[in-house]
Each structure stands twice: as C-alpha cells, then as structure tokens.
Amino acid sequence: MKRFVKLILALFITLSCIVAPLASTAKAATNDQSSTKEATESLAAVKKRGKLVVGVSADYPPYEFTAKVGGKTEYVGMDIEIAKQVAKDMRVKLEIKNMDFDSLLVALETHKIDATISGINPTPERRKNVDFTDLYYSGKQVILINKRTASEYKNAASFDGKKVGAQTGSLLYDLVKKQMPKAQVKGLAKLNNLVIALKSNKVDGVAMDYPTAKAYAENNPDLTTMDPHFIVDKDQTGYAMAFAKGADSLVASANKTIAKIKQKDLITSEYIPQASKYMTQSTKENKMVDYWTYFAKGVEYTLIITIVSVFFGAILGTLLAIMRLAHNKVIHYLAVAYIEFVRGTPLMVQVMFVYFGIGAVIQSMPALVAGIIATSLNSAAYVAEIIRSGIDSIPVGQTEAARSLGMSQAKAYRYVILPQALKNIWPALGNEFITLIKESSIVSVIGVADLMYQTQLVQSATYKGVAPLFVTMLIYFVLTFTLSKVLNHVERKMNHA
Template sequence: MKLSKLGQFWWLALLSCLVVLSLGGNAQAASDQSLAQVKAKGTLVMGTSPNYPPYEFQINEHGKSKIVGMDVEIGKQIAKDLGVKLVVKKLSFDSLLPALTTGKVDMILSGMSPTPARRKNVDFTNIYYTEGEAILINRTDQAKYQTKKSLAGQKVAAETGTLQYNLIKQQMPASKLTGMSSAANLILALKTHKVAAVVKGTASATAYAKNDPSLMAIDGHFKTSSAQAGNAIALKKGSTSLKVAINQSLTKIKAHHWIQKRYLKTAGKYLKVNTADTSMWHYRDYFAKGLEYTLLIAIVGIIGGSLLGMLLAMLRFNAVRPLRWLATGYVEFVRGTPLMVQIMFVYFGIGMIVDVSALVAGMIAIVLNSGAYLSEIIRGGIQAVDAGQTEAAESLGLSKGATMRYVVLPQTLKIIWPSLGNQFINLIKDTSMVSIIGVTELIYQLGIVQADTYRGVAPIGIAMVIYFVICWVLTRLLRYYENRLNRGHARQLN
C-alpha cells in the first residue's frame, strides 16, 4: 500500500520520536549505576521488619537469633543470581521506606504492597507473591464476627503504613480503625480484647491462627486493584538496572514455583522451631542481649549528656551573646521536639552525609537529647547557689574560673543531685525509643519474642522486671552518693 507525502511525513515523525525516546531511555539506563554499585561492594542490603511470619521473622536457633522466612529465601536467591552476599538489616516497618530513600538499604523485601502512594517515592519490581487479606478474630467470637460487615462499630486494627490499614479505612468505614506499629502489639491487643479483629495478609493470618488455638482467621473478601494486589520489592527511585536484574530472578523463582515448593515450606519448618519451646527461659539470650544494649546506650547517654549539659550550661552564662543565643536556641529546639523524631533525623537525615550504624545513631541522639535537659538542671543549680558565696570567693582573690570550679560547682552538685537522679532514670527508659531504627535493645527484643512465641503478656512482664531492677539499683547508688554528699557538707559546716 502506497502512502501519500503527508502520510510519509507523519510516519517519519513517529519513527523519529520512537528513536529519541529509545535513546533517552538507553541514556537513562546507562546513567543508572544501581546494579554496578551493588556488585562493586559485593553485598545486597535487604531491609525488613522481622515480625511478620511466614514472610520474615526471627527464630532462636541454638541460642542465637536468626532472621528467616519466605522473603529471606527470596532475597538469598536474588543475591546468588547477582553474585553478591545478602545482608539483612532489621528495622521497624515504618522506618523501611526512609531507610531505602536515604541509602541505608538497597531494597525492601518485607511483604510490602506496591500501593500508588508508595510508587510516588520508590520503584517496585514485578509482583512476586499474591495473596488475599484475612481477618483474625478470637475463636470465642466466631459466632459474632463472620464477615467484615459484622464488625461494624467495632475496633479493627492493622499495622500503620500497610495495605491492610488502608483497606480498613476504605472498605470498612463503619468500623473503628486502630493503627499500631508492631504486628506483635496487634495480636496482643486482639487477645486481650482491646480490638475485635486484626486485618493481615492471608499467609501471616493463617500462620498466627495455626500456632495459636485461641485465634482463627476468616476470609476478608477485600477488593484490591491490580496496582495494589500482591507483594513486590521496593527499590530506590531510578534503580532501573537493579530492578531489571531482580525481575529476572523473580521470573525464575516464579517459573520454578519455588515459593510454594520450597520457601513457604522452609518458613513452616522454622515456625515449628519457635513454637516448640515458648518459655521465656528459652529466650533468655534475647533479653540478655537487649539488656546489654540498653545499658550501653544508657551509660553513653549519661556520660555524654552530662558533659554536653555542662558545656551548654556554661555557655548560657558566657559573656559573648552569640554563644549564649546558640546554647539557648539548641536547648529550646531539642526540648521542643520529640526524642523519636530526633533519633530518626540523626539516623536517616545526618546518615545521608555520614554513614553511621543504627546503634551509633541512637547513642548520638540520646546524648544530644539528654544534654539539653541536663543543661537546664545544671543551670538552675548554679543560679540557686547563694550569690554571697561567689562574692566571698572573689574577695579572696579567686578568679572566675576558680570560683566556679572550687566554690559554685561543688554546691551546685549537691543541690541538683536528686534532679540528676530522676533524669538518669528517665534516660534509661528513653533508650526504648531507639528500637524504631532497629537497635536490638530491650524493647526491640521484647517485640521479637512476642512475634516468635505468639505470647503477648509474658515478654512484657519480663521486660518490666528488668527495667525495674535497673532503675532500682541506680536509685540505690544515687541515694548512697547523695548521703555521702550530705555528710561531707555537714562536716564542712562543723
């Protein structure tokens, strides 16, 4: 068939556009170094929240903690195909996307659904596993709650930031939506009747119901769009080459049906390991490790915070106005923002410039926060010292520095000692905040034990006892030194 000159013109124009687009796409792919960077460093860092069996969870194997599950097996295969080593990084689910966008992890493999909202910030691979959504209820309520409509007016919970959370909001408007950041807390709330039901992926809901006879799973009959259906791997925006390589691995995994034939079966075996012995003594190493990190962070926070607090307090009395303004501004800013936000800023924000581990970031944030509060305690103590003491020291010829060191600060310490003690005890409890960035302190380990054993209350009781013992011992030490200070002051008066 012959074309007119006008037709030929439009065909040439169309071909030109296709060539330009192709060249542009090739140029973009060529500029993308995501796959090359992974191969160059020899590791593929997988971000995950290991409290979502059978996708990812932890087991106590020969006294050592190990992250296992279907997603971990998929990650191993991808790393093997890329010729690199898989490194699994633990984070709370809410922290996974910030970790990806700031380069802390190379990919998120954590049962994540590629919702439109998430696609705006990250890229997703092809769907690797598709399942429905189930509703977990207490077995004693099975006569009352048989469909999602029967839960009208009742509290229904899901993890914040998940597809299930949005499905409740959209398709169960008559129910009272409750969001929580931990899968373990969801199950605990359900078993204690704080909520009537929990919405989870079918595989996870089935795992919980199978391992806990007090729970049962019912079909949610939720409607999901093709863009939301199933789970995919999240990658940083523009990671085209890495995305192509991972999709090739996923295609091979799906072609061989390894998820059904291997990975889910492997996850099931690991689940039996956890439920074989759910005693708290069996998980003593978890609590011991959590205690170790809690004490380490607390000690660093107390020492570092005290030094920073003293520096800030001295700057508040400095004759140079800019230094006073700087110290005042810092104290007001830190005291006016939540500690959790500060921890996330240090880890994800500053971490974009200087790569620091979660533990180091947590300790830095605790020091910066406690320093601001301690500076106000120290400043108040200095102002409480009788002005006559300073005048007497100056009349004896002591310099300002010597007066502060030998006269004011010793009396300040006696005045502020009870307040310092309260701040130190609060600091020990504040260490629990660093669990949000995956530091394995006591609260983080508590959540892992809950998820692994399907027991909600017992791990909380153990953690409470440990915190109480720490604070009780610290209180006794503080009182001992307070009595010594008082006796020393009494001898000086006599």
C-alpha cells in the same frame, strides 16, 4: 517583648545552621539519584561494596520472622529466602536490617538500605517514590478474630462500630479505612502488638495477609480468621521487592531472580514449608527461659546507649548551662534556643531525624551511633536546666568571694560553684539518668537491638505478647532500682563529705 524576639531569632539561626546543609545535600542526593549514571552503576556499586543491605520488619510470619537456628537467632521466612537468592545471584553477601514496617521505605529513600522486602504492596502512591520489582507472590487479605466471637462476624459490615487493627503504612490499613468506613481503625507499627490488642479485647479484629493470619491462628488456639471480602486492584494484591528510585540495574537483576524462583515454584515447594517448620519449632520452644540470650543482648545495648549518652549528655549539658548563664547575649540565646527546641520536640522524632535526616548526609552512620547521638543531645538539654538551677541556688556571695581571692571565672566555677551545685542537683540529675535508661527504648524504631527491640523479636518468635513484655518490665525495674540505690549511696557520701 525584645527578649522574646531575640530568643526566636536565636532559634531561627540555630535551626538554619542545621537545616541548610541538610537541604543542600538532600537536593544534591535527589539530583544524583535521578541521573542515568547512578541508575546504571547502582548494581556495580553494590558489587563493589560486596553486600546487599535489605530492610525487613521481622514480625510477619511466614514472610519474615525470627527463629532459633543452631542456638543462634536468625531471620527466616519466604521473603528472607528470596532476599538470599537475590544477593546470591548478584554475587554479594546479604545483610538484614530489621526495623518498623512504616520506616522501611523512608530508610530506602534515605539510602540506609539498598532494598526492602517485607510483604510490601506496590501501590501507585508508593511507585512515585520507589521502584518495585515484578510481583513474587499474591496473597489473600483476611481479618484475625477471637474464636469465641466468630459467630458475630460474617462480612465487613459486621464490624460497623467495632475496632479493627491494621499495620500502619500497609495496604490493609487503607483497605479497612476505605472499605469499612463505619469501623474504627487502630494502626500500630508491629503486628504482634496488634495481636496482643486483639487477645486483650482492645480491638475486635486485625486485618492481615492470610498466610500470616493462619500462622497466628495455628499458634493461638483462641484465634481464628474470617474473610471480609476486600475489593483489591489486581496490581495491588501481590508483593514485590522495593529499590530506590532510579536503581534500574538492581531492579533488573532482582527481576531475573524472581522469574527463576517463580519458574521453579520455589515459594510453595520450598520457602513456605521451610517457614512452617521454623514456626512449629518456635511454638515448641516458646518458653521465656529459652530466649534469655535475646534479653541479655538487649540489656547490653541498653546499657551501652545509656552510659555513653549519660557521659556526653553531662558534658554538653554542663557547657549549655554555662552558656545560658553567660553575659554574652549571642551565647546565651543560642543555649536557650537549643534547650527550648530539644525539650519541645519528642525524642522519637529526634532519633528518626538524626538517623534518616543527618544520616542522609553521613550514609555510613550506624543505627546505634545515631541512637546514641540523639539520646545524648536530648539528655543534654535536660541536664543543662538541672545544672543551671543548681548554680542559681548557690548564693552570689560565693562567686564574689572566689573572685576576690584572685580566682578567674572558670576557676571559680570549677572549684567553688559546681562542687556545691552538684550536691544540690544530684537527686534531679540521678532521676534524669534513670529516665534515660527507660527512654533509650525509643531507639528500637530505627533497628537498634536494645532491650525493647529484642522483646519484639521474642514476641514474633514465640507468638506470645504479654509474657515477653512482663519479663522486659522486670529487667527495666532491676536496672533502674539498682541504679537508684547506687545514686542514693553516692548522695549520702556527698552529704557526709
């Protein structure tokens, strides 16, 4: 019982050391954010930095999606064109950050981005946390369905007892939940994954904006749309650009641009036709071989994350294992607290906490660095337990013999214990490295361009769901199979040494 109390106390101390600085910084940031001074200087700050960072969820044609332009991957769509014009009028460069839709407002509140434009409805709930511009476009809400079942669905009541998909955090998710109470709501972060679910009969319909639904229907002959006649408040039917709370000068500047765009009717005369052109082009060039550069870039980032995380994870894991075996109770319980806490929380939560939580303190932290830090810290906890078990497997007599020869505790571990333990734990350690390659895919949720992130881009660019996933599965298999063979070769060398 006493040992359990010490463990809880150590865990509390560890968490306090992490949370306390973040809480004080977050409070200070909130106070600064609400001040008039920051609100009047926000536009000046963007101009001084020379760039406007805008977050999008590039799986929402014709609003924002990816296309190959001149052999390069670019973000295109009507929202992207509006963002370009807003940045141009501010006389700064535009930087696009692509991430999951339900992470956009969090990124905005934690100052990872300056603004977001991604078909966002300015609902009263959202207005409490962020500031919106004037509406730049109003669309109709429909449900995408399989054409073979079109005769079954005439209105919203037709979906009673059926599964209806909607993008998590969107207005449509709330509409389905409230106005179709007898339907089962299936929420996912990416629309292309919902379309995959529809085509594979996992859901019976997907609620989305009409232009987006039309884009998917035109590029998938087995899909069509139906009107469920959603009842939507007038001020929630349109889309607006969002800025951090109190950024009045940025909102005012963007409103001038939006007013100019609406006056010239640029959205219907230029932006939507241009988006349709890119969509048609993507449909003609949607062979997987045409997107090999996407997958190659994804492999590059995946290997960078894995190699760096393995390096730092192994070092920190070894240190934690030695700390856990230490006779000093404080050091021992701190190591135990860290290991148990990290192993008891999901990696995805840790990734988002490092990027949005610690990243609120270190605002210049890139998503790639945050992803590497999170995966390194997570891997260290598992490596520590593997190494500890290896050290425990070495007979105590080995340590006693080394000490009797005059070796210090450190030298005994370095020259006698760890080399023998490494042979015992190599298979488990290798398995952790292989697992890390696959788990690194989680960093895609914060916009790191790893293999899974690139797969999602290919899905949205080609309107195909299963084919890009199959290619990705093969790539992951090649990576893990190759690594397993290398590890087996090293193991054989160690056993014959």
